[in-house]
Structures are given as structure tokens and as C-alpha cells.
Amino acid sequence: MAAPATARGQQAEGSNPILGVWQNPDGTVEVRTEYCGRNLCGVVVTASPKAQEDARRAGVANLVGTDLLQSFVRVDSTAWSGTAFVPDMNIHVAAHISLIDADHLKISGCEFGGLVCKSQTWSKVD
16 A cells, blocks of 8 residues: 655755765756655656756656655664666666665665676765
């Protein structure tokens, strides 16, 4: 059952460092992390023209507004596991988020049962 709209983003950003707007290493995509019910999720809030075009080529019509981080559950005080959507490949992968510090997080995702993995360090946007 989907979480009611009022449950999305219900915890204040200042009280939890994982919540807020994060930018990918290339500076081409920004994602707002928030709680969707009990799970952490993240939606694209801005994307460069190139990122949008790459996503369109892969079959994603509108990158802004897309849920990039889905159903992440906390596994310890600084880590979450869930599913990440890779828009320029139009695939979902098993993923892990690790909070490095209040301004950096690492997102790691694997496909093909863990045979192909990639990690990125994202920075918090002021």
C-alpha cells in the first residue's frame, strides 16, 4: 500500500543529515532525499540538459520528478539499503547508501547479481 502524501518528507531536514538535496559528482543531477512512509526515498529536483537528454534516449521521458532512490531501509546509524534507478540506462539496481559525513554520502549500486558495481560520492547542496 502506498504511503499517504502527507507522510512524504515528514521529518525535518535539520534533524537528520541524510535528508536534503544532494548533487551527483558531475553536478548534473540533484536529488532531494526524504522519508516516504518509513523508507528513505529520493526524487530528482534538477537535471542538466545533457542528463535529461541521456535519460530521454534511454526511454525516461521526464527526469525531473523521477524517483531515483526507492524503498531504502536503515541498516545501521549511517547506512541504508534499497533500490536505485539509473535513468540513463533505464534500469533498477540493488543499492546501498552510506553517510560519510553531514555533507557527503556514497551511493553504491550493483547489477547482474553483484557482478557489476559502481559507487559515487554525492555532495549536499546548500
